[in-house]
Amino acid sequence: GENVGLHLPTLSVQEGDNSIINCAYSNSASDYFIWYKQESGKGPQFIIDIRSNMDKRQGQRVTVLLNKTVKHLSLQIAATQPGDSAVYFCAEKRGGNKLTFGTGTQLKVEL
Amino acid sequence: KAGVTQTPRYLIKTRGQQVTLSCSPISGHRSVSWYQQTPGQGLQFLFEYFSETQRNKGNFPGRFSGRQFSNSRSEMNVSTLELGDSALYLCASSLARQAGSGRGATDTQYFGPGTRLTVL
Numbered sequence: 001g002e003n004v005g006l007h008l009p010t011l012s013v014q015e016g017d018n019s020i021i022n023c024a025y026s027n028s029a030s031d032y033f034i035w036y037k038q039e040s041g042k043g044p045q046f047i048i049d050i051r052s053n054m055d056k057r058q059g060q061r062v063t064v065l066l067n068k069t070v071k072h073l074s075l076q077i078a079a080t081q082p083g084d085s086a087v088y089f090c091a092e093k094r095g096g097n098k099l100t101f102g103t104g105t106q107l108k109v110e111l
Numbered sequence: 112k113a114g115v116t117q118t119p120r121y122l123i124k125t126r127g128q129q130v131t132l133s134c135s136p137i138s139g140h141r142s143v144s145w146y147q148q149t150p151g152q153g154l155q156f157l158f159e160y161f162s163e164t165q166r167n168k169g170n171f172p173g174r175f176s177g178r179q180f181s182n183s184r185s186e187m188n189v190s191t192l193e194l195g196d197s198a199l200y201l202c203a204s205s206l207a208r209q210a211g212s213g214r215g216a217t218d219t220q221y222f223g224p225g226t227r228l229t230v231l
Contacts, residue, residue: 043201043222043225044154046220096167097142097144097205099144099146099154101155102153
């Protein structure tokens with residue numbers, strides 16, 4: 001069945017370093033991918049998205065890369081800050097508004 | 112512009128009871144989706160409402176239901192609560208185009224803070 005999964009449950013990085021969070025998906029029919037950030041006690045917060053007809057998209061300090069050949073999605077955070085500590089989810093959409101979420105990666109920023 | 116609001120934020124119920132959760136979308140947003148978040152199952156889609164009609168539905172039993180009002184506000188109801196229904200229930204709203212225009216559309220969903228439901 002469809003699956004959106006993450007390679008690592010926890011990622012620890014030093015403040016100022018770049019972070020890379022990975023996500024694998026199995027349904028090649030997905031046409032839209034999104035990254036969300038969830039801090040403790042809050043709902044998921046939209047970070048960045050990418051359509052399936054793109055392979056890269058940049059935002060402020062964040063870049064999403066999509067490799068459709070290997071069905072892989074990644075989120076790169078430049079100059080990681082303590083405020084970036086959170087759980088990061090990738091999600092996919094295949095038409096309509098139903099999002100299928102990955103399991104999440106806990107990002108810990110060490111000072 | 113105010114974000115998505117959900118009430119109540121916390122709720123404690125006992126098995127067998129029913130519960131109603133409320134969601135007010137961002138002003139102008141017409142679609143409201145509901146998700147359940149648990150440590151074991153993660154974030155799972157419950158259903159989506161658009162123009163007072165259920166447009167998509169996830170794989171949850173019929174005890175889970177919802178509705179949407181003409182002002183786009185939405186409620187979800189869980190009847191005959193079970194211990195396993197303890198979760199964070201999240202509501203997300205989006206502008207939403209007409210049904211069927213979803214393919215290729217990037218209709219961003221914005222989430223509320225959630226309602227933490229504990230079933231004892």
